Amino acid sequence: MLKAAALKIPQIRRLWQDRTDLLAQRDLLFQENAQLRSRGAEQGSVFFHYNCSFDALGTINRHARNDLRPDPSFVTNFLGVKVSPRFFPSILDGKAGTIEPLPIPANWHADIAEWAAALRAVDLASERFRVVELGCGWGCWLNNTGAAARQKGLAVELIGIEGDSEHVAYAYEAMAANGFSREKSRIIHGVAAPEKGVALFPVVENAGASWGSEPILNATSIQIKEASASGHYQQLEAFPLSEIVENKPVDLLHIDIQGGEADFIDAAIADLNRFVRYIVIGTHSRQIEGRIMSTLLSQGWKLEMERPAIINLADGQPQIRVDGVQGWRNAGPAFGHIARKA
Known part of the structure; x- marks a missing residue:
């Protein structure tokens, strides 16, 4: 018995040291957080000026992991998501x-506004978390909310749509690096649009330096012919929301489609009401923000986070x-009906 107990002493010491290391990392994260908040407040950071109906800072802090280890090949964020520097070489x-x-x-x-709103959708989910990202790039919000949901113990399904073929490859690479198999993740090489059709998407030389490409929707036959001849555009299939979500409920829809968000919301409102529990939208003008508010408020949606676009004159x-x-x-009855049936 004494011999067995002696053998366990080194294990206990290692566990105690691991616990000490984790607590030190947690304290360091909280200290850095406090410093950032203090510095931002002192500088009057515009990013502290948001309107929110839930505890945004508490939401972010609650999802922060304290068991992280650095990976020499990646930048690791507070959720444990690994990002390849190759995706954003200048940054x-x-x-x-x-x-x-x-x-x-x-x-x-x-x-704060975007992180908190996206994580709010994770907090509202139970048992499973299904996220769709329109204009997903490297799969930022797929990976981040997927990682947070997985940490919460939820089953995760990731769906993205992206027009740039290299960004599609980045998204699959990022999901693999963060432990998401292709069985539970899908990236559509195409464009989200109000209706099914053909879109023209710009061809870029450096995918890691170009993240704001805007498609041409409903292209005419003349536009398609000229674009094909120029070599500056590629033809892609345009997909309505119902096809992207496969007529199944979604816990988070993240929209960042470079100025087309209000048109998309207007055209897809019936499907949004029916399938989507939570929407996080990147807006590209004050006019767009007003149009989205008008549409969604009229349909009974509740605005829980709002930070207006920051402009120069x-x-x-x-x-x-x-x-x-x-x-x-989504506070309307339609989503609850489809969710119960799913």
Whole structure:
């Protein structure tokens, strides 16, 4: 008995040291978080100026992991999501092997409003979490909310749609790096649109440096012919929301389609009402924000997060400096009906 107990002592010491290391990392994260908040407040960061009906900072802090280990090939964020510096060379070069602090008031990709709204959808989900990202790029919100949902113990399904073929490859690469199999993830190489058809999508030379390409929807036969001849555009299939979600309920729909969001909301409102529990939208003008509010409020949706687009004025004209964010919760009866049937 004494011999067996002696053999366990080194194991107990290792476990105690691991616990000490984890607590130290947790304390460091909280300290960095407090410093960021203090610095942002002192500088009057615009990213602290949002309207929210839930505890945004508490939501972000609650999902922050304290068991993270750096990976020499990736930048690791506060949720444990690994991002290849190759995706954003001008931003992340030289940062592989680091763990990022909490995004308060913001990090290189998003601010309090967007992080909190996306994680709010995870908090509202139970048993499973199904997320769809329109204009998914490298799968940012698929990976981030998927990782948070998995940490919560939910079954996860990730669906993205993206027009740039290299970004599609990035998304699959990122999902594999973060432990999401292709059985539970799907990226559509195409464009989200109000109705089925053909879209023209720009061809870019450096996918890691171009993340704001805007498609041409409902292209005419002349536009298609000219675009094909120029080599600057590719023809892609355009998909309505019902096809993208496969007529099944969705816990989070993230929309960032470079200025087409209000048109999409208007055209897809029946499917949004029926299938989508929560929407997070990146907005690209104050006019777009007003149109979305008008449409969704009229349908009984509840606005839970709002941070308006940040603009500059140039010769009397508004110019977008930072996209806005809106987080909407489906409060209508239609979604509850389809969710019960699913």
